[in-house]
Amino acid sequence: MNPIDESLDQQLRALPRAVEPPLDLWPAIQAAIQPARRPRWPLALAASVAIAITGSLYTWKLMHASGPALPGNLVSAPVSAVSFASPQQPAYQRAHAQLERLFRERLQLLRPDTRAKVEANLRIIRAADDNIRGALENDPASPLLLELLENNQQQEINLYVSVVRNTEPALSGS
Amino acid sequence: MVHADLLPLPDAAERLEADTIARASSGDHRAFESLYRAHAGWVFGLCLRLTGDRGHAQDYTQETFVAAWKALPKFERRSRFSSWVHRIAVNVVLAHRDRSGQKAVSAEEHAEELHALAEPADTADGIDLERAIQRLPPGARDVLVLAGIFGYSHDQTAEMLGIAAGTSKAQLHRARALLSSQLRLGSVPI
Numbered sequence: 369m370n371p372i373d374e375s376l377d378q379q380l381r382a383l384p385r386a387v388e389p390p391l392d393l394w395p396a397i398q399a400a401i402q403p404a405r406r407p408r409w410p411l412a413l414a415a416s417v418a419i420a421i422t423g424s425l426y427t428w429k430l431m432h433a434s435g436p437a438l439p440g441n442l443v444s445a446p447v448s449a450v451s452f453a454s455p456q457q458p459a460y461q462r463a464h465a466q467l468e469r470l471f472r473e474r475l476q477l478l479r480p481d482t483r484a485k486v487e488a489n490l491r492i493i494r495a496a497d498d499n500i501r502g503a504l505e506n507d508p509a510s511p512l513l514l515e516l517l518e519n520n521q522q523q524e525i526n527l528y529v530s531v532v533r534n535t536e537p538a539l540s541g542s
Numbered sequence: 543m544v545h546a547d548l549l550p551l552p553d554a555a556e557r558l559e560a561d562t563i564a565r566a567s568s569g570d571h572r573a574f575e576s577l578y579r580a581h582a583g584w585v586f587g588l589c590l591r592l593t594g595d596r597g598h599a600q601d602y603t604q605e606t607f608v609a610a611w612k613a614l615p616k617f618e619r620r621s622r623f624s625s626w627v628h629r630i631a632v633n634v635v636l637a638h639r640d641r642s643g644q645k646a647v648s649a650e651e652h653a654e655e656l657h658a659l660a661e662p663a664d665t666a667d668g669i670d671l672e673r674a675i676q677r678l679p680p681g682a683r684d685v686l687v688l689a690g691i692f693g694y695s696h697d698q699t700a701e702m703l704g705i706a707a708g709t710s711k712a713q714l715h716r717a718r719a720l721l722s723s724q725l726r727l728g729s730v731p732i
Contacts, residue, residue, distance in 0.1 A: 376718055376725075379671050380690045386583030387590055393604045394578055398571060400604070401611045504616060506701055509609030509630045514616060 464525075471528035474535040486531060493524045563623055567614040574614070578607050581624060585631050591687045592635045594676045602638065606631040628692065632684075632702045639680070674724040682717035685710050690717065 475483055500517045507513060559580075565573035585606050590599035610627050617626060675683060688699040689710065696714070700707040 376721055377690070380686070383671065383691055385587050385692060387587035388583045389586040389600055389603055390596070391600065393582065393600060393607070394575055396604055397578060397607045397611075398575070400608045401571070401574070501616075501618070504613075505620065506629070506704075507633055508617070508626055509613040509633065511612075514613060517616060 467525065467528050467532075471531050474531050477535045478531070486527065489527060490524070493520060493527065496520050497524070559623060560619065563614070563617065563619075566611075567617065574611055577610075577623065581627055582607070584624060585627060588628055588631050588687065588692065589635055591675065591691065592632070592684060598638070602631065602634045605634050609634065625694075625698070629702055632688070636703070670725060671721070674721050677724065678717055678720055681705075682713045682720060685713035686717035686721075689714050 475486060478486065497517070497520050500513055500520060504510065504513050504517065559577075562573045562576055566577055582603060586599055586603045589602040589606070590596060593599050593602065606627065609630050613630070617623070621629075675686060678686060684703055685699055688694045688702060689696060694702070696707045696710040700710040703710070705713075
């Protein structure tokens with residue numbers, strides 16, 4: 369870098385980057401965000417988990433009618449009663465983890481070729497998730513990308529629930 | 543060139559901000575207000591320099607934070623919150639520019655106002671520099687603001703503006719040359 373550029377860069381660095389807005393914009397922002405928030409997909413997950421956990425309890429009862437007690441992780445959480453506000457809330461994340469764990473357990477009950485198909489579908493969903501998140505890096509507030517992400521994550525949940533539901537008859541017949 | 547905003551926060555501050563972000567993304571307006579208070583100056587400064595218009599900068603700052611609120615549940619901390627919200631601000635400015643086919647340049651009369659709003663007070667050189675920045679063509683000015691003033695790398699600047707990294711470098715060179723010429727620091731071939 370030549371001396372002219374260095375001098376200019378020093379001057380640029382000396383400029384204040386923060387400039388306080390002449391008005392307090394918060395009241396207008398608060399008014400704009402007030403009605404906008406609706407817990408759409410968390411509710412979908414809550415419903416899904418409630419269904420899945422109910423199914424799980426049913427399965428355990430069938431399998432262990434005279435056997436060991438139900439495992440704590442399936443019995444203790446009253447998941448259907450959880451009210452989620454955001455995917456970043458611990459309650460949401462716990463419910464998601466619980467559903468995924470149940471899905472993984474049930475996956476082992478499927479025929480190998482069916483299991484391979486489900487796993488392939490899950491990989492596609494996860495790859496789409498990565499792609500959308502990558503696009504969101506550049507356009508974090510894009511309504512289209514946010515909706516695509518939400519839809520894609522709901523597909524993942526739907527896949528989990530489908531597997532859990534559809535493994536019930538196989539277990540009860542065994 | 544790296545500015546303090548882009549450096550890692552100390553652990554405690556980072557944890558505090560992470561906690562505030564988590565609460566805000568759970569719907570806590572007070573937490574989001576603290577994020578707004580902490581970052582509004584930077585966002586307004588960015589919008590003001592990109593648009594050269596105080597009224598637009600206010601509108602776009604407001605729009606940026608409303609968009610950030612909506613997108614916050616998807617914020618995953620792959621980047622710093624400040625970079626993330628700046629990216630939203632740049633997208634808001636560019637979207638308005640696209641929509642209006644806007645001139646977006648040379649609001650010379652705003653340069654002095656911008657300088658007066660900025661803190662701390664500076665010398666006459668600052669006023670001249672702000673004025674000279676506002677005179678730059680939009681492409682060169684956008685890159686100068688992001689890379690030269692806000693300290694983003696050429697890769698980050700290019701991503702934000704939707705241009706190639708090489709174009710970012712070329713625009714910064716052009717911006718420097720034009721500024722040098724305007725400020726009579728010497729002449730650099732454009």
